[in-house]
Amino acid sequence: MTRDDCTVFSSDPQSWVGQHFLSATQITLPALELLLREAEAMKELVKVHGGDLRLQGRVLGSIFFEPSTRTTSSFQAAFQRLGGSCIHVNESSSSAQKGETLSDTVRSMACYxxxxxxRHPVQGSVREAAMTCPKPLLNAGDGTGEHPTQSLLDLLTVKLEVxxxxxxxxxxxxxLKHGRTAHSFARLLCLFSGIRLIYVSPQSLAMPEEVKKYVDSRGIQQHEYFTLDEDVLAxxxxxxxxxxxxxxxxxAADYEKVKDIFRVTPQTMQLCKSSLVLMHPLPRVGEIDDRVDQDPRAAYFRQMENGMYARMALIALIMGVSGVSNH
Amino acid sequence: MTRDDCTVFSSDPQSWVGQHFLSATQITLPALELLLREAEAMKELVKVHGGDLRLQGRVLGSIFFEPSTRTTSSFQAAFQRLGGSCIHVNESSSSAQKGETLSDTVRSMACYxxxxxxRHPVQGSVREAAMTCPKPLLNAGDGTGEHPTQSLLDLLTVKLEVxxxxxxxxxxxxxLKHGRTAHSFARLLCLFSGIRLIYVSPQSLAMPEEVKKYVDSRGIQQHEYFTLDEDVLAxxxxxxxxxxxxxxxxxAADYEKVKDIFRVTPQTMQLCKSSLVLMHPLPRVGEIDDRVDQDPRAAYFRQMENGMYARMALIALIMGVSGVSNH
Amino acid sequence: MTRDDCTVFSSDPQSWVGQHFLSATQITLPALELLLREAEAMKELVKVHGGDLRLQGRVLGSIFFEPSTRTTSSFQAAFQRLGGSCIHVNESSSSAQKGETLSDTVRSMACYxxxxxxRHPVQGSVREAAMTCPKPLLNAGDGTGEHPTQSLLDLLTVKLEVxxxxxxxxxxxxxLKHGRTAHSFARLLCLFSGIRLIYVSPQSLAMPEEVKKYVDSRGIQQHEYFTLDEDVLAxxxxxxxxxxxxxxxxxAADYEKVKDIFRVTPQTMQLCKSSLVLMHPLPRVGEIDDRVDQDPRAAYFRQMENGMYARMALIALIMGVSGVSNH
Incomplete structure (x- = not known):
């Protein structure tokens, strides 16, 4: 990775302006602190005014080669609340069907x-498209690669909750094997001192060695379990x-064996700290019982909302309109 | 129905603010009069200025589990003309495909x-989703259940025309058997004194007993016919x-027998009052001859336009920005 | 064509206001000069401010019966940069599936x-819909018929480049047989004195006689070739x-024989003038080698961007807000 396609950000807002955002590795600790502060300000802005007009006349183009309701909606709402407008293209309507290269599709969108x-299903494709994209390109997920804005909202959630x-x-x-969001979040947490990581999964779905090696190299404690035990929950x-x-x-039998073990119920919550933050990237399909929604420690819908604030912050920094509001 | 999920509105704008709108039964006569006044003001606003900025920074999320071009377009145009922005999700792009519950899908959208x-094909589903939705939820049709904003625009049309x-x-x-809009409109008309209702349909497609019983219980006159006769038209x-x-x-033969009987042509119009208001919820597929469009009594395109004004009024009341314009 | 459905525009901005734009034949030379000036101003506006608010509260409705990412995106971005909002309907979500006529679909959209x-796949359909459409209707392509805004951006590109x-x-x-954009552009170029047209194509894909007759009738020189020779390139x-x-x-064999002959590479560019303007309506599927993108004479992405400026100019003229900016 060179500076050309993947600048590392600092606490200086100028270091973000006009850059691509392709990977969580662009985020240093001071950069992250700036972004989190900016995101908290966005939350306050939305609460008080709904939004402002700092991106009036500006247009965000989103290109999704696989559907993702939440990510699309979150980016669009973020941009619109800052006064901008959105245009959207999905796979079925794109010129890729006419044989166009991804690079041309992205560069064409950048004209407007x-x-x-x-978002694209192939790992590395977003970074490749960035090389010829004359406008800032934001990675909204490239297959088994990265989905870096997701990690930002996860960190923002911990910050706002505790x-x-x-x-x-x-x-x-x-x-933990296929959970892209867990991999990125684990890596980013290594920026913070005193972090201790715990992995609990079926043996066949354990955290990949690659992530564990990275965490180890940063001197962060980590522990692995294959059942969700009371003493660990505590x-x-x-x-x-x-x-x-x-x-x-x-x-299917293997699934049936484990699906109830890795499920959070009101009973599970009784075994946890009163200050616990319960997160989930959503959608869920049974991993968290609906009855847990009433528990004040259930943070997953606030986490989803934070996605909008984190993306507002990112967009404001990249567009050079952070720290100000013309409301 | 308790106040918790389905508040009854009054002539006090405060009674609308932040509430769900799930059913025409929430509308009292004074509430309806308020909404119609507000809708007339919206029509004037659009005519003179196109819109205003009172919802600047606000976002409307629409989730459609069955397609409905007009209802989607009408809500979006209504919200945008008041200065807000829209995000839209349809069935094929929603996380319902990943096994998510309707309640979670709606609650996630509400985060942004x-x-x-x-809009959802299953009767009662919108009301169920409302129970866990932290933001106002507007029913845009739940199967054979209700489509309450349609009735509001129908009433607005009669008001504006006569x-x-x-x-x-x-x-x-x-x-009249399957026409959800006719059922709701008939019920709402019962709020007004001196109303007389006439039903004309093939015998197999008659107005349901349930609606007739309701109308009867309100002391409203009703008459049923199975052919469209001259003296009735008059x-x-x-x-x-x-x-x-x-x-x-x-x-198919049964259809062929009746399709021309229940069709409005220029000849039909000659048998009607000169002050007649000819309405249709659209789309039409032959029930009204194209040549009737030139007749000044043909109100169906104005009716469609009124859908936008009625929804602007509803949105303004629910969002607490009725009666004011910051244009 | 009568004035009723297809007004001819002049250099007086009033001649554009509220009119349909269905065909490049509505454009006179003075009208074109006005539009190009307006488009240049739009480019400057976007560069300096991103956009303005002159269409605040206004709504553009787009109806696409065949997908066209670029045209949709370009119109939407154009309207949004002038402060307006957009609603969009595509074939799969339209009421045409319920048996509605095109005229009714368009007229319904016009209500909001x-x-x-x-955009519609059938030649002449847009003009037909225009007859009952109470709001200005813009032709975004009707099958093998016209796509008149494309020609405007092509002309704007030549103007801005040279x-x-x-x-x-x-x-x-x-x-050149199927290239609708080439046909329209060739016709419009005939408005300018001293133009010389060259056609180079496989024999089976030659410029249609109809276009050649038209060009001839305007006294414009034209030459036809079936190979791309050095002396012609120069x-x-x-x-x-x-x-x-x-x-x-x-x-397939016929295709393989010609595909490399009609392909622009860095070598081709060496044979061209240093002031050449290399255009392509995009998407491309190999006709222009990626390596040519670095050549300053490669104008196709600027051409695409000009599509937005040309459409901003057209919209501003039709909506009666040209020549002013309330930024």
């Missing part, structure tokens, strides 16, 4: 827009649930 | 939006045509 | 909007490439 959001990210025990539970400050998809298991 | 519009709704003879013609103040769909008939 | 953009359209040698290369001021689609050839 001030910033482009791209005030401080350092010195927390964060547990990842469920399918130590968690953050419990990050992920979706366990039936289709990830070679045999 | 200030108000949510929902100035007064009381003491009118309103005839419903066509498929008594109508409002003629509300509905679509007669071929697929509703068990045998 | 201030201007309607229509400052002057008169006395230029413009070469069309590729599939005379071109503008090289307008078009997509050669495999499916246009009766036999």
């Amino acid at each position: 827009c001030d910033v482009v959001v791209l 005030g401080e990210i350092r010195n927390k025990t964060v547990a990842f539970v469920g399918d 130590t968690m400050d953050v419990l990050y649930m992920t979706r366990v998809q039936k289709e990830r298991f070679p045999r | 939006c200030d108000v949510v519009v929902l 100035g007064e709704i009381r003491n009118k003879t309103v005839a419903f013609v066509g498929d 008594t109508m103040d409002v003629l509300y045509m509905t679509r007669v769909q071929k697929e509703r008939f068990p045998r | 909007c201030d201007v309607v953009v229509l 400052g002057e359209i008169r006395n230029k040698t413009v070469a069309f290369v590729g599939d 005379t071109m001021d503008v090289l307008y490439m078009t997509r050669v689609q495999k499916e246009r050839f009766p036999r």
